[in-house]
Each structure stands twice: as C-alpha cells, then as structure tokens.
Amino acid sequence: MPRPFLPTPPTPxxxxxSEAKAATREKILAAARDLFLKEGxxxxxxxxxxxxxxxxxxxxxxxxxxxTELLITLGDQDFEFFRSKFHAIQxxxxxxxxxxxxxxxxxDFALEHPRHYQLMFMTKWPIIDPAQSxxxxxxxxxxxxxxxxxxxxxxIKAGRFSAKYRDHRxxxxxxxxxxxxxxxxxxxxxxxxxxEFTRPRDTALLLLDASIDxxxxxxxxxxxxxxxxxxxxxxx
Amino acid sequence: MPRPFLPTPPTPxxxxxSEAKAATREKILAAARDLFLKEGxxxxxxxxxxxxxxxxxxxxxxxxxxxTELLITLGDQDFEFFRSKFHAIQxxxxxxxxxxxxxxxxxDFALEHPRHYQLMFMTKWPIIDPAQSxxxxxxxxxxxxxxxxxxxxxxIKAGRFSAKYRDHRxxxxxxxxxxxxxxxxxxxxxxxxxxEFTRPRDTALLLLDASIDxxxxxxxxxxxxxxxxxxxxxxx
Numbered sequence: 001m002p003r004p005f006l007p008t009p010p011t012p013x014x015x016x017x018s019e020a021k022a023a024t025r026e027k028i029l030a031a032a033r034d035l036f037l038k039e040g041x042x043x044x045x046x047x048x049x050x051x052x053x054x055x056x057x058x059x060x061x062x063x064x065x066x067x068t069e070l071l072i073t074l075g076d077q078d079f080e081f082f083r084s085k086f087h088a089i090q091x092x093x094x095x096x097x098x099x100x101x102x103x104x105x106x107x108d109f110a111l112e113h114p115r116h117y118q119l120m121f122m123t124k125w126p127i128i129d130p131a132q133s134x135x136x137x138x139x140x141x142x143x144x145x146x147x148x149x150x151x152x153x154x155x156i157k158a159g160r161f162s163a164k165y166r167d168h169r170x171x172x173x174x175x176x177x178x179x180x181x182x183x184x185x186x187x188x189x190x191x192x193x194x195x196e197f198t199r200p201r202d203t204a205l206l207l208l209d210a211s212i213d214x215x216x217x218x219x220x221x222x223x224x225x226x227x228x229x230x231x232x233x234x235x236x
Numbered sequence: 237m238p239r240p241f242l243p244t245p246p247t248p249x250x251x252x253x254s255e256a257k258a259a260t261r262e263k264i265l266a267a268a269r270d271l272f273l274k275e276g277x278x279x280x281x282x283x284x285x286x287x288x289x290x291x292x293x294x295x296x297x298x299x300x301x302x303x304t305e306l307l308i309t310l311g312d313q314d315f316e317f318f319r320s321k322f323h324a325i326q327x328x329x330x331x332x333x334x335x336x337x338x339x340x341x342x343x344d345f346a347l348e349h350p351r352h353y354q355l356m357f358m359t360k361w362p363i364i365d366p367a368q369s370x371x372x373x374x375x376x377x378x379x380x381x382x383x384x385x386x387x388x389x390x391x392i393k394a395g396r397f398s399a400k401y402r403d404h405r406x407x408x409x410x411x412x413x414x415x416x417x418x419x420x421x422x423x424x425x426x427x428x429x430x431x432e433f434t435r436p437r438d439t440a441l442l443l444l445d446a447s448i449d450x451x452x453x454x455x456x457x458x459x460x461x462x463x464x465x466x467x468x469x470x471x472x
Contacts, residue, residue, distance in 0.1 A: 124424045145431045173418060173433060174443035181417030188360045195381045197409060207410035207447060214450030
C-alpha cells in the first residue's frame with residue numbers, strides 16, 4: 001500500500017557530492033601520509049593505501065591518476081598549510097623581527113604537527129619537478145622557502161647582518177637549519193633515555209635567538225687603548 | 237704415492253678464526269645498517285638480514301642472540317667510532333674553541349658518513365636502556381653526548397656565555413641542534429630541486445659560528461650618551 005506522506009528521499013545535490021568527494025580525498029591523503037611515514041615512499045603502493053582504508057584500488061584511481069599525483073597533492077596540501085602559518089607575521093616591519101617571528105612559527109608548526117613535519121622535512125622525497133606543483137616555485141606568497149629567503153634578503157638589504165652573513169642563499173639555509181635542528185632531534189630522540197630531551201620549544205627558541213644575535217654586528221665597541229710598542233725580544 | 241715434500245696444509249690458527257669471525261660480524265652489521273636505513277627497524281627481521289648476505293638465519297644467531305643485541309652492538313660500534321672523532325680536540329684549552337672544534341668534527345662526520353649519520357641521528361630508535369650499552373652512559377670519554385655536555389659546562393664555568401645561556405642542559409641540546417640542522421636537511425633535501433642546497437659544510441660552519449658568537453657576551457659597549465629628559469607631551 002502506498003504511503004503518500006512519506007517524503008521522497010532527497011537526491012544528493014552537486015555540492016553534497018563534491019563534499020563527499022573532498023572527504024574521500026582527505027581520507028586517502030591521510031592514509032597515504034601515515035603509510036609513507038611508516039614505511040617510506042617506495043614501499044607503499046596505491047593498492048596498499050586502498051587496502052588501509054578498505055577501498056578498492058579502482059576507487060583511489062578515481063581520485064589520483066597515480067602515486068606521483070597523490071604524492072604531489074599531499075606535498076602541496078601540507079606545504080600550503082605550512083605557508084599559511086606565516087601569514088600573520090608578514091606585516092612585521094622590522095626584517096630581523098620578522099625573521100625571529102618566522103622562526104617561532106616554524107618551531108610551533110613542527111611541534112604541533114610532528115607527523116606532517118616528519119614527512120615534509122625529515123624524509124627523503126622522490127625528485128619532483130617544481131613545475132608539477134600547484135604552488136608557484138619562487139613566489140614568496142606560496143613557496144615557504146622563497147618566503148624565508150625574502151625575509152633574509154630584506155635583513156641583508158637593510159644592512160642588519162654583519163659582513164660575514166651577506167650571502168642570502170647560505171644564510172637562508174643556515175636559518176632553516178637552525179630551526180630544524182632541535183625540533184628534528186626532539187622528534188627522533190625525544191624519548192631516548194640516553195639524552196633526556198626537555199623543553200624542546202624553549203631550547204629551539206634559545207638557539208634561534210643565539211644564531212640571529214650572532215649574525216648582527218656587535219654593538220659599537222670602545223676604541224681599544226693604544227698598545228705600547230713591544231720591545232723586540234732579546235736573543236739570549 | 238706419497239709426495240713427501242708437499243707441505244701440510246696449515247690448520248687455521250685461533251687468531252685466523254677470530255679474524256674470520258670478526259669479518260662475519262662486520263658483514264652482518266653492515267647489512268643490518270643498510271636494511272634498517274632503508275626499511276626501518278621494525279620491518280627488518282634477523283631472517284631478512286641473513287637473506288641479504290646469503291647466510292642461514294642460524295649462522296647469524298651464532299653471532300647475535302637476537303635483533304636487540306644486534307641493534308645494541310651496531311649502535312655501540314657506530315657511536316664509539318663517532319666518539320673517536322673528538323679525541324684530537326680534547327686537548328684544546330679554551331672551552332669555546334673546543335666547542336667550535338667539536339662542532340666542526342660533528343659536521344665532518346655527518347657529511348663523510350651520511351649513512352651512519354642517518355641511522356644514528358635521523359632515525360627513531362627503539363627504546364634501549366643505556367645500561368645495556370658497552371659504552372658507559374654519562375662518561376664523557378665514551379658517551380659523545382656527555383662529552384658535548386662537559387664542553388658546554390666548561391664554557392659556562394669559565395664565564396664565557398652571557399647570562400641567558402647558562403642552563404647547560406638546554407645549551408647542550410641547542411648546540412647539538414645547531415650542528416644537526418643543516419647537515420640533516422642536506423641529507424634529506426640535498427638533491428631537492430625546490431631549494432638548491434649548496435655548500436652544506438660552509439653553511440653549517442657559518443651557522444655554528446653565528447650561534448656560538450650569539451651566546452658570548454657582547455664586547456663592552458661605550459657608555460650611552462646621557463639622554464635628555466623628554467618634555468611631557470602636552471595634551472591638545
């Protein structure tokens with residue numbers, strides 16, 4: 001018997017379908033991140049990722065044409081998220097203050113998202129041509145490395161670093177190294193009883209300060225007292 | 237027919253046997269290092285190590301009673317080798333010079349032995365009780381971490397660091413971080429076209445200098461000129 005008052009089931013709207021599709025992509029990417037982290041890029045196939053989330057391999061291929069496309073999407077997503085952490089500090093006028101703030105933001109990202117961090121910065125990636133990324137290589141608004149480089153260039157142009165620290169490529173890589181060091185060691189050795197790692201954020205910030213201060217010219221020192229001419233040592 | 241002048245075959249002497257045994261151990265450890273690096277500690281079994289060098293699993297168990305013993309031996313061997321790189325600098329009298337030299341030695345070790353380095357410092361190890369190691373935990377002559385800590389303590393005791401840098405635990409971990417950062421990034425990202433890594437040794441040494449200089453007290457600054465008392469701003 002027909003039940004005239006039963007509402008007809010809603011047909012999924014286009015927006016609902018696209019939401020569901022996005023949710024599936026996220027699920028695939030999250031599973032891929034976990035597996036890549038655990039076993040490395042090489043060891044993990046599309047089939048393994050599908051299996052982890054109980055999908056058929058065909059269902060995954062509907063979202064990513066191959067493992068490389070999946071990997072590029074994962075990288076772009078994570079690096080875009082990472083780049084967004086620096087939006088708030090772009091307005092800082094003093095370039096050295098901006099550099100310090102960028103260091104803070106980097107350290108916080110690493111400690112708040114250690115799994116993302118590990119895959120992004122502590123794992124050897126297959127070589128990917130930057131042209132394949134959806135982020136524009138070299139554009140400081142999208143490319144975090146270019147952003148850091150631009151802050152370093154601003155410090156150098158403003159004459160804020162001593163003479164030794166004026167090769168922006170080297171200084172940019174040094175600045176990256178300084179924020180990477182402590183957090184990376186903490187991620188791998190944080191629970192190693194051999195070296196009781198404590199307060200990684202404080203330690204990383206302390207080191208950031210030391211390194212930036214060490215690149216600034218020393219405050220004007222008093223003129224050294226005139227030295228007396230030393231007598232030539234007499235030969236015995 | 238007997239051939240009386242044929243020399244009797246030499247019976248392997250005890251020293252030869254022990255040499256052969258040591259060579260086998262080395263072969264097992266080298267294969268284990270490669271496999272652990274490639275696939276992680278968890279994924280690799282004694283059977284897999286045996287298979288990689290075409291031994292029977294039983295032959296390996298003649299050298300190491302289990303994977304944990306093999307892992308501890310590998311770690312002890314690598315960390316003893318690493319510690320030996322600091323012997324030459326122990327005699328440096330000035331503690332800050334000793335700290336710089338330790339940094340140099342660390343950077344050189346990482347760049348000359350990147351595979352050892354990666355397994356030692358860029359891989360999460362299973363938790364091992366330091367008491368199981370053949371190296372004495374906390375003894376600066378055997379434990380490289382304790383050695384670095386002792387150099388930092390010497391710098392602090394000699395009053396060489398400014399007030400902010402007098403917590404030896406934090407400063408030791410910061411100093412470790414400063415030498416780790418650039419070399420670790422170079423090992424993972426050295427061939428990444430996104431960030432053209434060049435001259436990692438120069439960059440790491442530049443950063444080491446900046447960080448150590450940043451921990452030293454600034455040279456005596458001239459007394460600031462007396463400031464004039466500012467007039468109170470008049471309210472409009």
